[in-house]
Amino acid sequence: MLSKKAVSVIQYIFFLGIGMLLLWLGFRQLDLAEVWKDILQADYWWLFAGLSIAIVSHIIRALRWNLLINSSGFNTCLSSTFYAVMIGYLANTAVPRMGEFARCGVLSKKEKIPFNTLFGTVISERFFDLIVLGFIILLMILLQVELVGGFVYQVFEPVLASLFSNIIYIILVSVSVILFIAGTLYVIWIYQSKIKSISFYSRIKDFLVGILNGIKTIVQMKQKWLFLLYTALIWLCYIVMVYLPFKMLAETSQLTFMDGSTVMALGSLGIVAPVPGGIGAYHYITKVILTELYAVEANAAMSYATIAHAGQTILNVVLGALSYLAIGISSRKQKPVNE
Numbered sequence: 001m002l003s004k005k006a007v008s009v010i011q012y013i014f015f016l017g018i019g020m021l022l023l024w025l026g027f028r029q030l031d032l033a034e035v036w037k038d039i040l041q042a043d044y045w046w047l048f049a050g051l052s053i054a055i056v057s058h059i060i061r062a063l064r065w066n067l068l069i070n071s072s073g074f075n076t077c078l079s080s081t082f083y084a085v086m087i088g089y090l091a092n093t094a095v096p097r098m099g100e101f102a103r104c105g106v107l108s109k110k111e112k113i114p115f116n117t118l119f120g121t122v123i124s125e126r127f128f129d130l131i132v133l134g135f136i137i138l139l140m141i142l143l144q145v146e147l148v149g150g151f152v153y154q155v156f157e158p159v160l161a162s163l164f165s166n167i168i169y170i171i172l173v174s175v176s177v178i179l180f181i182a183g184t185l186y187v188i189w190i191y192q193s194k195i196k197s198i199s200f201y202s203r204i205k206d207f208l209v210g211i212l213n214g215i216k217t218i219v220q221m222k223q224k225w226l227f228l229l230y231t232a233l234i235w236l237c238y239i240v241m242v243y244l245p246f247k248m249l250a251e252t253s254q255l256t257f258m259d260g261s262t263v264m265a266l267g268s269l270g271i272v273a274p275v276p277g278g279i280g281a282y283h284y285i286t287k288v289i290l291t292e293l294y295a296v297e298a299n300a301a302m303s304y305a306t307i308a309h310a311g312q313t314i315l316n317v318v319l320g321a322l323s324y325l326a327i328g329i330s331s332r333k334q335k336p337v338n339e
Contacts, residue, residue, distance in 0.1 A: 023280035026287050030299050038303035042248040047311050050244040054315060057237035061085055064230035068121035071217035074113045081107065083323035090320020093313060100126070110327055124218040132235060137265045147293060148262055239264045245308050251300035252290070263289055282309050 027035075062082040069076055088103030104118040141148045221227055243260030246252040255263075267286045283305045290301035 020280055023283055026280070026284040026302055026305070030302055034299040035303050035306070038249055038251075038300055039307060042303070042307055044248065046244050046247040047307060050241045050308075051311055051315050053237050053240045053244065054312065055319070057234050057241070058082065058085055058089070058319075060230050060233050060237065064227060064234065065121065065125060067221055067223055067227050067230070068124060068217045069113065069118070071221040072113075072117050072121060074111070074117070076107065076111045076113065080110055080327060083327040084110075086316070086319045086323040087327070088320075089316040090324070093316050093320070106324075106327060120212060121217050124216075128218060128231065132231060133265065133268055136235065136261070140262045140265050143258070144262065148266075238268075241312075242267065242308070245304065245311070248307060249300050249304055251297050252304050255294060255296075259294060262293065278309065 059078075059082055062078055062085050065085065066076060066078065066081050069081070084103040084107040087106050088099030090099075091102035092099035100119070100122050104115055104122055107113060108115040108118055218227075239257070239261045242264040243255075243257050246255045246260060263286065266289050267282060269281075269285055283302065286305035286308070287298065287301045290296040290304065291298050296304075
């Protein structure tokens with residue numbers, strides 16, 4: 001039987017392989033000499049401007065996270081939270097979804113805040129961002145229904161066709177999952193007295209309660225309007241981060257702010273894909289969006305995707321590494337605000 005570590009390694013290699021496959025599909029049939037020429041001749045001042053906005057978005061994300069942490073009864077300074085956020089991005093560059101654990105672990109160790117509470121706040125934050133991303137995608141489709149709507153339908157039509165053709169199988173699996181969960185809960189309820197006697201029961205219970213309390217911070221938070229303002233600014237920064245680098249290349253310089261919003265929204269699907277650093281997935285999706293929606297020449301589309309992704313990756317690695325060093329220099333103990 002494979003160990004947990006071996007399973008993790010196999011899973012990592014599998015998703016990395018998917019990323020490499022998508023990267024190959026993206027570069028396939030392109031003129032690599034033209035792509036390299038675009039990369040060498042790009043106006044990188046626009047990339048640096050976009051990366052500057054990226055740093056601003058990370059600072060705002062740290063400020064927003066502080067609101068949730070404060071609502072849980074703890075307090076932390078902006079610098080510590082920012083360092084933790086950047087360490088999280090560094091971890092995500094190597095291992096998908098590891099960043100959420102990494103930033104909670106680092107901040108928990110430095111500020112003496114329970115890990116499960118921090119992780120609960122991150123769950124709330126990510127769930128809210130997922131809703132916002134869905135809203136932005138829907139808004140882009142409605143505002144550009146002829147342009148984007150047809151593209152989205154073309155992409156997802158095979159998936160929907162497959163979904164409905166296997167509807168009976170999906171229903172059976174869903175019912176099985178629901179029955180399994182219901183059965184598990186019933187068994188726990190029947191044998192709750194014996195389960196409570198298990199040595200590590202209280203630790204598991206405390207951990208889950210801490211996560212639940214962290215999740216509830218988004219409801220308990222007093223400064224909800226400030227949270228919404230920070231959220232709007234974060235996503236505005238994301239759009240600007242995509243739009244400004246359009247100016248690097250002649251072939252993409254004519255794209256508008258609205259186009260940048262669409263590329264950001266749909267291109268985010270490549271970043272959230274379980275591929276290390278979004279490599280391959282981001283390149284492929286961004287290239288398809290630029291070529292299919294906006295008729296950008298394929299070589300230039302891939303040049304843009306390559307430069308933008310490389311810039312973001314280098315920024316995350318550099319700031320993440322510096323943050324890891326900085327957060328180790330100082331340490332101050334945090335106590336509940338209400339104490």
